[in-house]
Amino acid sequence: MTDPYGWEYVVSYPPAPAPPPMPPQPPRRPGVATAAAVLALVEAGLTFFVVVVGLAVVGAGSGVGDVGVAAGVALLAIGYGAMLLLGGVFLLRGTGRVLLLVFGWVSAGLTVGLIVIGLVDSAASGLDPDDVLALLFVTACLALPIVRLCLAYRPAVAAWVAASRQHRALPPMPVWAPQLGQWVAGRPASNSTGAVVAVLASAAALALVATVVIAQAGSSELTYADPPGAVEDFGSGASGEEVSPPQPGDSHYDARYDASAVDCYGGFIAACDDLYWETPVGSYYEWYGSTCGGRLDYEALGECVAILGPTD
Secondary structure (H helix, E strand, O other): OEOOOOOEOOOOOOOOOOOOOOOOOOOOOOHHHHHHHHHHHHHHHHHHHHHHHHHHHHHHHHOOOOHHHHHHHHHHHHHHHHHHHHHHHHHHOOOOHHHHHHHHHHHHHHHHHHHHHHHHHHHHHOOOHHHHHHHHHHHHHOHHHHHHHHHHOOHHHHHHHHHHHHHHOOOOOOEEEOOOOEEEOOOOOOOOHHHHHHHHHHHHHHHHHHHHHHHHHHHHOOOOOOOOOOHHHHOOOOOOOOOOOOOOOOOOOOHHHHHHHHHHHOOEHHHHHHHHHHOOOOOHHHHHHHOOOOOOOOOOOOOHHHHHOOEO
């Protein structure tokens, strides 16, 4: 370097201090841990999807049989999905294995309980094709928690979680501060507080929506619904006596549902439930099936067999 007078000189700076030894790299996540976390996230997504679809059906006017039970089931499902979501996110970060194991056993136990209840009810009222499909679906749902448990119990997952815990206990990696001319302590690794807040806030919002939708469905549900536009023709049925189904030529007659309506009127109560589930919302035949052919002075909403038994 040259100054204004022509003198040349060399400017030297003290060498930077040698960097401190680097901490060991984080352990590599095994594939079985990734698979277990992804399965947890998938099951959480399916749980939320079922809740949203159920709320959409209820909000469309299908009604609920028991507001308290419906709200409790919805809130439990939302909480269960939130815990699975947190467990999957945590496992991807090297924690949350115990959470996934606990809720894996909870999920498996609930699924087995539903299967047992379905078999008992089917044995009491008879097994129809819809019951078979429902049992097959519930049994298929049992595969997710079982596979997730098998993956989370693998020794490789347990060893990786323990190694990740030890790595997080190490001091943060130092960084060079030019203004100070020295190495300083780096920022600690980010924690999971943000993920917890985001998941719990989303679950709380969905729980609030579910409570409002179910409460409105319960408050708008009539204790007894008159036949749509047919009170003068068929009677309101408020006495709880059987009401004859529409005959050919009547304004509400529909040949597609006539056989089920005739069976319902004749005392085959399962046909009343089938009629309720198969007919359009707000139709006369839906009302006919929901009141078990006029036998009830309120809407059973597909629970005629549970209330009256298989035959009358």
